[in-house]
Amino acid sequence: MAGDWLSSRRAEVATDRILDAAGELFASNDVRNVGMNDIARAAGCSRATLYRYFENREVLYTAYVHREAYRLYEQLTQLIEGIPDPRERLLTGLTTSMTLVRESPALSSWFATADSPIGAEIAEESEVIQALTSGFLLSLRPDDPEVVHRRARWLVRVLTSLLIFPGRDAEDERAILEEFVVPMVCPTDSGSSLRPH
Template sequence: MSGDWLATDRADLAAERILDAAAELFAEHGVTAVGMADIAKAAGCSRATLYRYFDNRHAVRIAFVHRETRRIVARLDDQVRDIPDPAERIIAAMLGAIGEVRANPLLIAWFRPGDSGTAGRISQDSDVIESLAAAIFADTESSAPERTRLARWLTRIIVSLLAAPGRDEADERAMLEDFVAPIITRTTPARAVD
């Protein structure tokens, strides 16, 4: 039994190493320019080994985006969990996500002019990103499909601001307060104060 556990642990480590190597390449060369041979070379493995973990470069991209999304959501949840106003909580989460991506060269590379389309497509076609974003609306009266649709819309706004930033953070906050907050307020009941 312990042999299986070690094999799984090694496989997880190998996949992480591959994703780390891919991230460096994405930042250096752009997401769309990186192929499987490039990733295998950077990870120090054969292409056959790479294909054991990932079927194709789209699978590598999705695995990387999912890993980073989980990390960001975990950090943001800690930061915004106790904000009682639903609209302010969502705005803080959105600005926090934008700030996290912009601060990380491995992530902001996905939003360069030639690469932002890839990020946009993955964000809209990803069940993982959709479910993580929808979790933000767990305390709403909206139905699950409405929460999912709202989560996809908010993710589009984040991707849009990353690809085409506002003048500054104050400008982006004002846009979110003027155009997103009214929607959130309309769909989210106020939390009861304990």
């Protein structure tokens, strides 16, 4: 019985190793073309072992996206924690999250426009991504949970859209987010802009 805790740690290590190998493949290949055989080979395990941890490719894809979403959220939270103004924190959080996705070859490949981007499908269906986005919105200001949930769903769609169809440059995207998204997600009575006049 004393050794039981080791088996869960081994499972965690094995899962991370498989997901790390998948990430390397996603960084250099079209995500839709990365199969279970490829991932097993890259992870140095058999297909049977791979299927013991992930019952199919969709489950593995989802696990990878969720792991990376948690990592990105932690990184983002640390980067914006010193920004006191909720509207500026929102704007910086949105622009920074897109930058972090784009700087990661493995994550940016999920939003390639060659086909129907798989990242858009998973982002729309992922309860984890919705929950993280809702948590971020609640950190800006308390609100009705249903309203927060709807805003989070909409915000995920906006960011997904910009990842698939980027603005002209970072400044253009920031202006779009500031003008159209920030006032909807984090309204203010004064109607003042984030930019100094």
